[in-house]
Structure formats: C-alpha cells, structure tokens
Amino acid sequence: MLFHTVLIANRGEIALRIIRTLRRLGIRSVAVHSDADAGAPHAREADTAVRLPGGYLDIEAVVAAAAATGAQAVHPGYGFLAENTAFARRCAEAGLVFVGPPAEAVEAMGDKIRAKATVSAAGVPVVPGAAEPDDDLLTADIGFPALIKPSAGGGGKGMVLVRSAAELPDALESARRTAAAAFGDATLLVERFVEDPRHIEIQVLADAHGNVIHLGERECSLQRRHQKIVEEAPSPLLDEETRARMGAAAVEAARSVGYVGAGTVEFIVQGSTADYYFMEMNTRLQVEHPVTELVTGLDLVELQLRVAAGEPLPLTQDDVRLHGHAVEARVYAEDPARGFLPTGGRILALHEPGVPGPGRPAADGTVRVDSGLAAGAVVGSDYDPMLSKVIAWGHDRPSALRTLDRALAGTTVLGVTTNIAFLRALLAHPEVAAGDLDTGLVERRLGELVPPAGTPDDVLAAAALLLQHELVPAAPADPWDVPDGWRPGAGAAWTVWRLEGPGGVTAVGVRGLPAAGSGAAEVRLPSGDGDGTAGADRVLRADLTVDGTDVLVTLDGVRRRYAVARDGDTVWLGREGSTWALTRHHLGDPGDRAGAGAAGDGVVRSPMPGTVLVVKTAVGERVAEGQPLVIVEAMKMEHTVTAPVGGTVAELPVRAGQAVDMDAVLAVVRREEEP
Incomplete structure (x- = not known):
C-alpha cells in the first residue's frame, strides 16, 4: 500500500511539484520551512507545515517533524539532504521510509572517486583522472585542460576549469573551500577535461525486486558556471543504437551499487565521435526530470513513491516509448550581463504561462511551469538562485523550441533581475537551433547572447x-x-x-x-x-x-x-x-546626466548580495591592479573582487562572515600617485 502521509524535506518549486502528485494520489503532504520561508508557497500549499528553526539541513528537526505529523515517509526532493547518507540512515532508524535509494547506494555514488571505481569495475567507461587522498593533485600527470571537482559534490558547485599548471594552486584552494562549505567534505578529484564535450544523462528506475530500466536520455549541454540552464529530451545527437548502448551502461552502473528508486547516470560525450564516459550518478530526482516526464508520459515522483512502498516497477524496458520532444529552461535570479551573478529583491509583479506539471502533454505546444514564485515574495541570498522552470513539449524539436520561446516571452517577473531575455537569445542561437551543442557554447557565445548595455x-x-x-x-x-506647464500665449x-x-x-x-x-x-x-x-x-x-x-x-x-x-x-x-x-x-x-552615479576609481563594491567569505588584504597594504581583495559568496557561488587600480588599501569596512548588499563598499584603494 502507498503511504497516507509524506513529509517533503525541501522547499520551492520541487516541494510544490511533489505536493501536486501527493494530492493526486490522495496522500497527505507535510511541508517544512525555515524562518525565511515562513510564508512561502510550498508552506501554504501543503496540508501541514512545520517550522525548522535550524533550516533545511537540520536532520534531527526534520525527523522530529515527521514523527510529530505522523508521516510514514520522507521525500528529500533534490539538494539539501537529498544525497546525505547520514539523513537516509537516520530516517531508517526512526522508522521512516526514505524516498530514495538505500544509504549504501547514496554513499557509493555520492563519492565521485568511489563511484568511478565501482562503475569501472562493472565495465562502464570512465574519464582518466586523479583523486585524493591517494594522489597529489598538484603533481598528478593528468594533462591540461583539467577539471577540479569536489568528490562529495554536485550541481556544478566547486567545479573549476584550469588550463595550465600555474592556475592549479589557486584553483584547488577555491574548490576545496567551496567543497567544505557546501558539502562538509573538502576532498577533491581532477579529471582530464574533454574539449567541446556534450553532457548527456540517462534516467534510470530500479525497484527492490531486481528490476532496473532506463527512460532514455536528456541532453544538458547548455550550461553556465558548470550548471545546467537548458535541458531537453531526447538528445539531438544520439541515434537509437547509441541510446541503447548508453542506456545499458547506465543500467549496469545502477545495478553495481544495488540501486533502488529514481536516479540519473551522467555521461560526458565527445560530440564529434559520440564516445561517452561515466561522470557521476545523482542518487535523487533531477531538476530536469520534467522533460523525461513529458516525452514518456510518466510521473517520476509517483514511481518513486511506489518503489519506496515496496511495489515492483509497473513497466518493463520494452514498455518505454519516447514521444515528441521536450525542452526545459531554468529561470534564475541572476544577471547574465554581470557574469551571471545572483540578484535579489521583492517580486512586485508575476505572470507565468502554462500549467503546473506533471502530466502527459495534451497537444502540440503544451507548456508546463514548475515554480515556487509568488508576488510579494523576497528573493534573497539564502538559497539557490533558481526561481522556476518553464518546459515545453512539441511533436518535434523545432516545435518544442518555438513553444518554449513563446512561453518565456510571456513570463513576467518584475522586481528581480532574471535571465529570461538571455534564455530567449540562447534558444534562438543558430547553433542551438541546429542541435550543435557543447558545454562551452554559452561561454563562447556570451557576447552574442547578452543584450548591449543601455535601455531601449x-x-x-x-x-x-x-x-x-x-x-x-x-x-x-x-x-x-x-x-x-501650459501658460497663456505659450x-x-x-x-x-x-x-x-x-x-x-x-x-x-x-x-x-x-x-x-x-x-x-x-x-x-x-x-x-x-x-x-x-x-x-x-x-x-x-x-x-x-x-x-x-x-x-x-x-x-x-x-x-x-x-x-x-x-x-x-x-x-x-x-x-x-x-x-x-x-x-x-x-x-x-x-x-553624463557620468551620474559613477563610483571613484578606487572604490570596490560588492557585485551581488551575499556574505564576505574571505578578506585577502588589510588597511595600509600595497596592492597591484587586479589583485584579489575580498571573496563574496552567495547561493554557494564565489566571486573574487579585485583591486581596480594599483595603490594602497585606504578603507576596508568589511570582515569575513559579514552580510553585504549589492553595491556595498568593500574596500577603497588609493592610487599610487594620490597624496
């Protein structure tokens, strides 16, 4: 039997998306919320909501909330505790069903180093690399370019691309700091960076009865800062034979760790050859799961719940059919013109076209919106800057792209700077329209995708x-x-x-x-x-x-x-x-008007609202132009602020751990020639 009550250990659009499936199945939903989210849509929409004084990472508070509300199971969504082995084990100890894989599978695949070794033994191809603690990453003979990754991480956080040995020490320092802050584990690995790669992942499902299937692939090559912004299914690259081979490899990777539930096996693909290498496995629902739901007609959250309740998968591999094409665009609170730095503010006006998912497309041109937004809500720096997802389905790829563009054009978010205009420019780019994708396309074409400065x-x-x-x-x-101003005679x-x-x-x-x-x-x-x-x-x-x-x-x-x-x-x-x-x-x-509002040459301002992570200088210190002064972090993203001119640090009004607003003064550098 399915559960009568499920607690959702998450927030925002994914919490609302899970609530919709629970409601359709007649299951009572329990939301949890931080103090910052007390009036958030997911807390209002659920049947019951419980405050978490310590926030979404407080394992004991989440378990206590489940016990207090009579929940039988906990759905972690993605992010936060979704891939936390200790949380999965704590749920089991408390008699709660964790809607996800066994803790052992989370542990095996959550550590990228161990995961590579496990799937390699199962015959799945992997990217050459080196890993701690066995290897010295400063001297490992990987070759350049190389990609640094937190072993315990995901979502692109802490990933740094280095193109020479000279860049490696500082890059390792930054990646280690981000990994420790985001995942509680500073262990790193370095892999050979595949030039012009495509990022293709396979959705897998497994039950506790030994059945493992895949639901085809998603192409996630359009990225910024190593994070996905546009995803689609199926990939315009793969033919049926390659799809079958990659699907079989993904199934073997899942079997190798005794996987149960929904998961995603991610591959890096050399676009010119379609050679593929295992990258990692995400042991949870993915942000981009709606495109798979639209082309298969399946509800992945329902399947997760049924598998967690002990039911066998209701379909076999032969039952899986892909229909049409689906494309998803992630709407972020960020400014593409300023290097995709996070933004914030109060939502003054909101319009989102489309129907909240999930569900089989009703017709060509179907639009689905998974969103956690509400007019009046404050977008701050406490959480990831993703606001919503706009997903379109069409009978073929051009139709889906056109539908998505129209949906984005009809999306209005006033009060917060977003990436919507950038997304429309990206979807209209000739290489994207032709399906000629790779993970470096956005960075390479950024000048064409960001509108010129100024106001029309x-x-x-x-x-x-x-x-x-x-x-x-x-x-x-x-x-x-x-x-x-009218007057007689004039x-x-x-x-x-x-x-x-x-x-x-x-x-x-x-x-x-x-x-x-x-x-x-x-x-x-x-x-x-x-x-x-x-x-x-x-x-x-x-x-x-x-x-x-x-x-x-x-x-x-x-x-x-x-x-x-x-x-x-x-x-x-x-x-x-x-x-x-x-x-x-x-x-x-x-x-x-000319020059109004311009800051002095030596005034250094925060490029985003966030927290001062590191202060790398002191008052009276002589600095060179371009020298790092302060590192600001927001939404797990670091930004290093450098000296705009050479000179002496005259003012330094911030300290590590201090919250700062966008454009807050971080430092003042007096030019060398100034008295």
Whole structure:
C-alpha cells in the first residue's frame, strides 16, 4: 500500500511539484520551512507545515517533524539532504521510509572517486583522472585542460576549469573551500577535461525486486558556471543504437551499487565521435526530470513513491516509448550581463504561462511551469538562485523550441533581475537551433547572447510617460489644475525626467500630459551622440494607454505592451521576457546626466548580495591592479573582487562572515600617485 502521509524535506518549486502528485494520489503532504520561508508557497500549499528553526539541513528537526505529523515517509526532493547518507540512515532508524535509494547506494555514488571505481569495475567507461587522498593533485600527470571537482559534490558547485599548471594552486584552494562549505567534505578529484564535450544523462528506475530500466536520455549541454540552464529530451545527437548502448551502461552502473528508486547516470560525450564516459550518478530526482516526464508520459515522483512502498516497477524496458520532444529552461535570479551573478529583491509583479506539471502533454505546444514564485515574495541570498522552470513539449524539436520561446516571452517577473531575455537569445542561437551543442557554447557565445548595455528608447519613453501620467489627478476639477506647464500665449513646457537604468542616467522630456487612462504626448530622447543638447535630441509622437497593471505605448507608430510595477522611485517595465528597472532622479537639465552615479576609481563594491567569505588584504597594504581583495559568496557561488587600480588599501569596512548588499563598499584603494 502507498503511504497516507509524506513529509517533503525541501522547499520551492520541487516541494510544490511533489505536493501536486501527493494530492493526486490522495496522500497527505507535510511541508517544512525555515524562518525565511515562513510564508512561502510550498508552506501554504501543503496540508501541514512545520517550522525548522535550524533550516533545511537540520536532520534531527526534520525527523522530529515527521514523527510529530505522523508521516510514514520522507521525500528529500533534490539538494539539501537529498544525497546525505547520514539523513537516509537516520530516517531508517526512526522508522521512516526514505524516498530514495538505500544509504549504501547514496554513499557509493555520492563519492565521485568511489563511484568511478565501482562503475569501472562493472565495465562502464570512465574519464582518466586523479583523486585524493591517494594522489597529489598538484603533481598528478593528468594533462591540461583539467577539471577540479569536489568528490562529495554536485550541481556544478566547486567545479573549476584550469588550463595550465600555474592556475592549479589557486584553483584547488577555491574548490576545496567551496567543497567544505557546501558539502562538509573538502576532498577533491581532477579529471582530464574533454574539449567541446556534450553532457548527456540517462534516467534510470530500479525497484527492490531486481528490476532496473532506463527512460532514455536528456541532453544538458547548455550550461553556465558548470550548471545546467537548458535541458531537453531526447538528445539531438544520439541515434537509437547509441541510446541503447548508453542506456545499458547506465543500467549496469545502477545495478553495481544495488540501486533502488529514481536516479540519473551522467555521461560526458565527445560530440564529434559520440564516445561517452561515466561522470557521476545523482542518487535523487533531477531538476530536469520534467522533460523525461513529458516525452514518456510518466510521473517520476509517483514511481518513486511506489518503489519506496515496496511495489515492483509497473513497466518493463520494452514498455518505454519516447514521444515528441521536450525542452526545459531554468529561470534564475541572476544577471547574465554581470557574469551571471545572483540578484535579489521583492517580486512586485508575476505572470507565468502554462500549467503546473506533471502530466502527459495534451497537444502540440503544451507548456508546463514548475515554480515556487509568488508576488510579494523576497528573493534573497539564502538559497539557490533558481526561481522556476518553464518546459515545453512539441511533436518535434523545432516545435518544442518555438513553444518554449513563446512561453518565456510571456513570463513576467518584475522586481528581480532574471535571465529570461538571455534564455530567449540562447534558444534562438543558430547553433542551438541546429542541435550543435557543447558545454562551452554559452561561454563562447556570451557576447552574442547578452543584450548591449543601455535601455531601449521605447522603454525610456514608456517610463517617462507613466511618470508624467501619474502627475494627473484622476478627474481634475479645473483644467488649471493639470500640471503640464501650459501658460497663456505659450504651449505646454517640457517636463524632464532623469531616469537611471543599465546604461546610466538619461534625460527624457515629455510635453503634453496623458490624461487619466490614456492620452497623447511628445517625447524627447537624446540622440546617439548623447550630448543632451536640444538640437541633437529627437522628438517623437507618443500615445499612452493604461490597461490595468499594464501600459500600452505607441512610439513613432509602433505599439508595445509593458507590464509595470513600482518600487519607490523605481519603475519596473517588462516586455517579451525582458525587464528594465529605471530609477527616477530629481528633475534637471538633460546635460547633467553624463557620468551620474559613477563610483571613484578606487572604490570596490560588492557585485551581488551575499556574505564576505574571505578578506585577502588589510588597511595600509600595497596592492597591484587586479589583485584579489575580498571573496563574496552567495547561493554557494564565489566571486573574487579585485583591486581596480594599483595603490594602497585606504578603507576596508568589511570582515569575513559579514552580510553585504549589492553595491556595498568593500574596500577603497588609493592610487599610487594620490597624496
């Protein structure tokens, strides 16, 4: 029999996704939450929610919550305790069913070094490498380029690519520090880096009765910072013969450790030859599992629950059929233009197209959204920056890509900078459309995928018109009350709005006030040379219509719709997946915008909200340009902040362990020539 109550030891979109399957099966759901997540959607959606004072990694608190709520089983989701051997064993000791593989399998595959040895003995090909403690990684004869990995890690955290022996010592130091912080184990291994590799993984299922099958592959080659951002099933690379061989190898890898449950065997593939090597096995549900569900019509969480309850798999390998194509894009709170640094903020407005999964596609063009977002929620630096997943299914790959692009264009998240516009550019890239993928594609083509700095004219105009519109009373009793600058014998005056956006501060003039609801006006925008003089400016006809929470702006005959939200003096505008935040400054002359807000040459600011991990300098120390000063960590991602100029450290207002906001001052370096 299936369980009557299951506790979900996770948060966000995966917790909500598991709750949906539990509800469909008539199983009571128990959520847990940290203090930061007290009002989170997963805590509200579950039948019961329990506070975890110590957060999601507190094993004893999770077990106590299960006991207090009468839960029979614990589903760990992914991340947090999902691959924690001690947690799996503690559940067993408490009489709880761990919805995952046996602790011994988690232990065997959780250690990358041991996993490689185990599957190699089973005949699965592996990448050449060296591993601690047996090998000295500084002197191992691996060759370069090489990839450093935490032995106990996953999700790309702590992975560092080194291309020469000179880079190795610092890279090992950084990887060891990240591994210890993220996984509690600083053990590392180094592997030969396969040039232009493709990342292809096989979904496996195994029950306690000796049955092991695979559900085909997922291609996960589109990555940034060694973390996946777009995944699809099936892979455009594999033919039926290669798929069968890789599937058989994955099944053998699972059998070699007595695996039970859902798991993923990951391979690195040399794209030009389709030669493949075992990389690791993830002993849990994967973030990208929805694409497999859409092409197979199976609910992987339901299968996990049935296997955990002791039932045999309800299908054999011959029953597995792949239908159509599915592609998933991960929406992150990050800024691709700043090296994918995490962002944060309060969600002011939200629109997500599609239907929450799982389920078999109803028709060509099906869109599924797995999300943990809610309007008003705060996105901070406590957890991974992934916000949601948008998944599309089509009868073939081009259809699925088109559907996903339309879905992303219809996704609006205002208040937090996201990667949605970048994802749309990536999906439209000719190499991606052709299926010519590898894990270095994003880094190689980043300049083509990130929009140029600055704010489009239409967005500047929309923000200025909206601000101008807000000056108008809803129904002015007297026309003299309309503040448009009109006076007898003269037309309306220009109102100048100084708006700070990604490209700096721009002066936008508006003449003619949009009345309540809608109206016409003129907009004056700087010319391309940006000198701000009246003669160089362009004057365009504009119309504004306010439509609920959206505005429609016609500029020079082109009409566009924008989602709009306000946060104090900042106006957020969203259009077709892109967002812009424009902050209102005091009214002033267009000519004083140049250079506004620029920091001094020696001021070093935090590139993201996070925590100071390491301070590598001291006040009075002489530093060279480019020398590391401070390491900031957010969401398990490290960023080294360097000296912008050579000189002496004059100020250092931060310490290790201190939380900092984006753009907080970390240090001030006085130039050598300064007194």
